[in-house]
Every structure is written in C-alpha cells, then in structure tokens.
Amino acid sequence: MxxxxxxxxxxxxxxxxxxxxxAAKTGKLMIGSCKSCGExxxxxxxxxxxxxxSDVGLVQSSGKGQIYSYSVLRRVDPPYAIAYVTLDDGPxxxxxxxxxxxxxxxxxxxxxxxxxxxxxxxxxxxxxxxxA
Amino acid sequence: MSINGKAYIAGVYEHxxxxxxxxxxxxxxxxxxxxxxxxxxxxxNDVDGYFCAGDVPGLGALSMIDYMGLNLRHIDTTExxxxxxxxxxxxxxxxxxxxxxxxxxxxxxxxxxxxGMATGTAPRNxxxxxxxxxxxxxxxxxxxxxxxxxxxxxxxxxxxxxEQLAWIKVAASHHAQHNEHAMLxxxxxxxxxxxxxxxxxxxHRLDCCVISDGGGAIIVTSPEIAKSLKRPLVKVLGVGEAPxxxxxxxxxxxxxxxxxxxxxxxxxGKVKPSDMKYxxxxxxxxxxxxxxxxxxxxxxxxxxxxxxxxxNLIAGTGKLPFNTDGGGLCNNHPANRxxxxxxxxxxxxxxxxxxxxxxxxxxxLALAHGTGGSLGTRHGASTVIMERE
Numbered sequence: 001m002x003x004x005x006x007x008x009x010x011x012x013x014x015x016x017x018x019x020x021x022x023a024a025k026t027g028k029l030m031i032g033s034c035k036s037c038g039e040x041x042x043x044x045x046x047x048x049x050x051x052x053x054s055d056v057g058l059v060q061s062s063g064k065g066q067i068y069s070y071s072v073l074r075r076v077d078p079p080y081a082i083a084y085v086t087l088d089d090g091p092x093x094x095x096x097x098x099x100x101x102x103x104x105x106x107x108x109x110x111x112x113x114x115x116x117x118x119x120x121x122x123x124x125x126x127x128x129x130x131x132a
Numbered sequence: 133m134s135i136n137g138k139a140y141i142a143g144v145y146e147h148x149x150x151x152x153x154x155x156x157x158x159x160x161x162x163x164x165x166x167x168x169x170x171x172x173x174x175x176x177n178d179v180d181g182y183f184c185a186g187d188v189p190g191l192g193a194l195s196m197i198d199y200m201g202l203n204l205r206h207i208d209t210t211e212x213x214x215x216x217x218x219x220x221x222x223x224x225x226x227x228x229x230x231x232x233x234x235x236x237x238x239x240x241x242x243x244x245x246x247x248g249m250a251t252g253t254a255p256r257n258x259x260x261x262x263x264x265x266x267x268x269x270x271x272x273x274x275x276x277x278x279x280x281x282x283x284x285x286x287x288x289x290x291x292x293x294x295e296q297l298a299w300i301k302v303a304a305s306h307h308a309q310h311n312e313h314a315m316l317x318x319x320x321x322x323x324x325x326x327x328x329x330x331x332x333x334x335x336h337r338l339d340c341c342v343i344s345d346g347g348g349a350i351i352v353t354s355p356e357i358a359k360s361l362k363r364p365l366v367k368v369l370g371v372g373e374a375p376x377x378x379x380x381x382x383x384x385x386x387x388x389x390x391x392x393x394x395x396x397x398x399x400x401g402k403v404k405p406s407d408m409k410y411x412x413x414x415x416x417x418x419x420x421x422x423x424x425x426x427x428x429x430x431x432x433x434x435x436x437x438x439x440x441x442x443x444n445l446i447a448g449t450g451k452l453p454f455n456t457d458g459g460g461l462c463n464n465h466p467a468n469r470x471x472x473x474x475x476x477x478x479x480x481x482x483x484x485x486x487x488x489x490x491x492x493x494x495x496x497l498a499l500a501h502g503t504g505g506s507l508g509t510r511h512g513a514s515t516v517i518m519e520r521e
Contacts, residue, residue: 006272008270008271009269009270010270011265011266011267011269011270012260012265012266013266014260014261014266016263017266021266031381032380039380040381041380041381042267042380042381043263043264043266043267043381045263048380049379049380050380068285068383068385069281069282069284069285069288069385070281070284071277071280071281071283071284071332071333071334071335072332072333073253073272073274073276073277073280073331073332074329074330074331074332074333075253075329075331075332076253080272082271082272082273082277082278082281083281084281084383084385086383090381091380091381091382092378092381092382092383093267093381094267094268094271094273094509095271096271096272107284107285107288108288118270126270126271128271
C-alpha cells in the first residue's frame with residue numbers, strides 16, 4: 001500500500017470550464033452533455049465533439065466506473081497510478097487511482113470518485129478514483 | 133489529383149552528434165540543412181521552399197530562414213510533434229506538384245541531452261490555454277506512462293506479452309551494432325529487456341527509446357531537378373496523414389492514426405503492405421512499433437505480438453526488416469522527435485546505401501511512418517511510401 005500521496009497541481013479554470021471547477025469544489029463531478037444529439041462527452045467544453053452543436057451543458061456523473069487502462073510510474077517519488085476510467089455514465093476520463101495497492105490494480109476493476117485536494121488550498125480539487 | 137511521382141527525395145542527412153553541448157540549436161539545424169544539400173549536390177541558394185516544425189528557434193520558420201539566408205517562395209510550419217517531418221514530405225510534394233516550389237528543405241534539430249531534459253518521466257504542460265491541460269496535467273501524464281497505458285490495454289485485449297514487445301528492441305539492437313553513430317550498440321536479448329528496470333508498468337527501461345541531441349534534414353525536389361542530379365532516384369509514391377485523439381471521451385488506446393494515414397498512403401501509392409521491402413516505423417517505445425505495424429496493415433489487429441517475435445523484424449532473417457539504423461530505440465531520437473530519421477534510413481535502404489550488414493537486397497519499395505504527440509492522448513500520424521526508380 002502506497003502511503004505517500006503526490007501533490008496534485010491546481011487546475012486553472014477558464015470561461016469554458018469555470019462551472020465544472022465550481023461544481024468540483026462542492027464535490028460534484030460533471031460531464032458534458034449535448035442537448036442536440038444527447039451524447040455525453042469528457043472533458044466538458046463549449047461544443048459537442050460528436051455532433052458539433054454548441055447547445056451543450058453539464059450533468060452530474062454518478063462517479064462510478066471501471067479502469068479502462070492504467071500504469072504505475074515507478075521512477076518518481078512517490079510512484080503513482082495514472083488511469084483512464086470509463087464512467088458508468090459513458091465517457092472515459094484521465095485520472096489517478098488513489099488509496100489503493102498500486103501492485104494490485106487491474107483493467108476492469110470497479111472504482112468510485114473521490115476528489116483530491118490540490119496544491120493551492122483555495123483552488124479546485126481534482127476528480128480522482130479509489131477502488132470501489 | 134495525386135502526388136504519386138510528382139516529387140523525389142534528392143538529399144538526406146542525419147547529424148552525427150548525439151550530445152551537442154558545443155552547438156547551438158540554430159547551428160544544428162543549419163549543419164543538417166547543409167549536409168542534406170551536399171548529399172543532393174545542391175546549394176542553399178537552390179532552396180525555394182522551407183519546412184520546419186516546433187523544434188526550430190524563433191517565431192515559426194522566420195529566424196532559421198534569416199540565419200541560413202534563404203530566399204524562398206514557400207514556407208510551411210506544420211507542427212505535429214515527431215510526425216511533422218513526414219507530413220512535411222507530403223506537403224513538399226504537394227507544393228512541388230502545384231509549382232509553388234521546386235527544392236524543398238526540411239530540417240529537425242534539438243538538444244534535450246545537453247539541456248538535461250527529463251524527457252520521459254516529467255509531465256509536459258503545453259500551457260493553460262490548451263483546453264485539455266486542466267483535465268490531464270494534474271494527474272501527471274508523462275511520455276512514458278501514456279504509452280504504457282496503451283501497452284497495458286493491448287495486453288489486456290489481445291494477450292500481448294512483455295517478451296513479444298522485447299523482440300522489437302532486440303531487432304533494433306541487432307541493427308544498431310553496425311551503426312558507428314548509434315548511442316546503444318550492444319545486442320540485447322529478450323531476457324535482458326524484460327529484466328531491465330520497470331519505468332512505468334508494463335514498460336521497462338529497454339522498451340524506451342534513447343534521449344539524444346542531434347538533427348537531420350531532407351531535400352525534396354521536382355522530378356526534373358532530381359533527374360539532373362547524380363544521386364539514385366527515390367520517388368515519393370504516396371503520403372497520408374491523420375490525427376487521432378480522445379474522441380470526446382470515447383477513448384480507444386488499441387489503435388493509432390496509422391490506420392488512416394497508412395490506408396491513404398497505400399491507396400495513393402497503388403501498393404500494399406506486403407509489397408514493402410523495408411519499413412521505418414516510429415519507435416519511441418516498443419509498443420509504438422507494435423500498434424503501428426498492425427494499423428499499417430502489416431498484420432491483423434491484435435496479432436502484432438506474434439508478428440514481431442522470433443526476429444521477424446531483423447534484416448537478413450525476418451520478413452519485414454525495420455529501422456536498420458537502430459531506430460529511436462538504439463540509434464538516435466533527435467529533439468525527442470524521431471520522424472525525420474525514419475525517412476533518412478528508408479532513403480538509405482532504397483539507394484542501397486545502408487550498412488552492408490543490414491542492407492535489404494533489391495530494396496525498391498519502402499515505407500516510413502511517424503507518430504507525433506502521444507498515442508495515449510492525442511497524436512498526429514503520417515506515412516510516406518517511396519520507390520527507387
């Protein structure tokens with residue numbers, strides 16, 4: 001079990017994503033949703049990458065998903081597990097797997113959302129996942 | 133309309149340096165340019181088109197054009213990481229076919245070793261205005277862990293093994309032993325690759341390419357000019373380029389843009405993968421080679437592990453000799469961008485100028501393929517097919 005946790009850089013918000021990071025501060029993971037084609041997307045943005053409509057908004061994710069792929073970077077201190085997690089809501093997103101035995105991760109493993117604080121105390125947390 | 137037969141590669145040069153503490157970046161570009169011009173039998177005043185990517189110093193191409201004193205009528209600064217230079221070959225052929233230039237110069241150079249860059253294991257930040265950065269950079273995406281995730285997924289879906297990936301490095305090392313400029317000239321075994329230190333699961337140190345300074349250049353000309361020179365004729369038969377990204381969250385790490393760039397290039401060249409006598413395949417990591425070989429059609433998707441095993445990529449014994457200079461895995465990965473040198477070794481093979489120990493007999497058709505950016509996030513793919521006339 002890795003005890004040391006890396007310090008997450010604080011993400012910078014911009015007019016395109018400020019609603020996403022404001023929701024993150026309240027513990028909600030939002031994903032992009034297109035009102036025109038109905039498809040979800042990640043990361044959220046001002047146009048639908050599937051159909052091209054700008055009629056997009058945010059919907060809350062259940063925060064549940066499974067590991068699509070992962071890798072533990074060993075040559076840094078502390079080692080950490082980067083991953084793509086496929087949300088039960090649809091999209092696959094880049095994240096870190098935390099609070100886990102880094103030697104016991106597997107593709108398909110069920111995980112759940114747990115926001116991690118970032119370097120700037122006043123900044124937004126980032127959506128990370130732990131084994132469900 | 134097609135560029136098939138409309139342009140020739142008349143000159144190539146690979147800078148011999150692998151650690152350039154005594155050279156500036158501009159100097160490396162210029163020395164590479166002069167090397168390729170000398171190889172072609174041309175001078176810098178013959179150049180009327182210049183192609184470069186983000187590794188040049190200054191604003192776009194302007195500083196290097198001024199440094200070299202070029203008088204141009206065509207400029208192209210297409211930036212797509214390590215695949216840029218293969219795109220430049222295609223764009224040069226297009227410009228030449230349209231009469232926009234007749235002697236195109238492409239340069240690449242960089243000094244990551246001299247500058248002490250942590251190429252593989254430090255997260256790269258393309259700036260907060262890049263729309264993906266806030267959603268990725270906090271999680272520590274590096275060059276190596278992004279490709280490692282591709283390898284992990286490939287192993288999961290298709291049963292690919294570390295031993296199979298290791299064969300790619302083994303083949304590259306067999307070639308590099310004959311290259312006096314190669315950074316790593318020792319022949320390695322599968323066992324040595326899989327027992328080298330784990331960098332980012334499942335990629336070991338010997339699954340990773342070298343970090344090197346250096347550079348290179350390519351001269352593409354019109355058919356008339358190429359035929360007026362004294363060098364063997366290498367014709368551009370077909371080119372293709374394609375981007376691939378995360379597709380709005382429909383992430384699929386098992387294939388690359390080579391699926392599309394390769395198909396386009398083969399169609400334009402009116403040839404097929406089995407016609408190729410030699411292939412230069414971008415090799416930032418062993419997994420990069422395996423995924424691209426599948427996507428280019430050299431074997432079925434998912435069968436890359438079996439295809440690369442048992443020395444099948446080694447010149448003289450394998451069915452598809454690849455990266456006979458030792459590639460990025462053993463020879464050189466200048467500026468952390470290996471695309472240009474892929475064209476250089478393919479041209480050497482087509483001219484019969486590769487090292488005799490790795491020269492492919494009757495090498496009349498060759499492919500060079502590059503990937504730029506990251507297979508794990510977003511990348512450009514570019515394929516160039518060439519024929520010795």
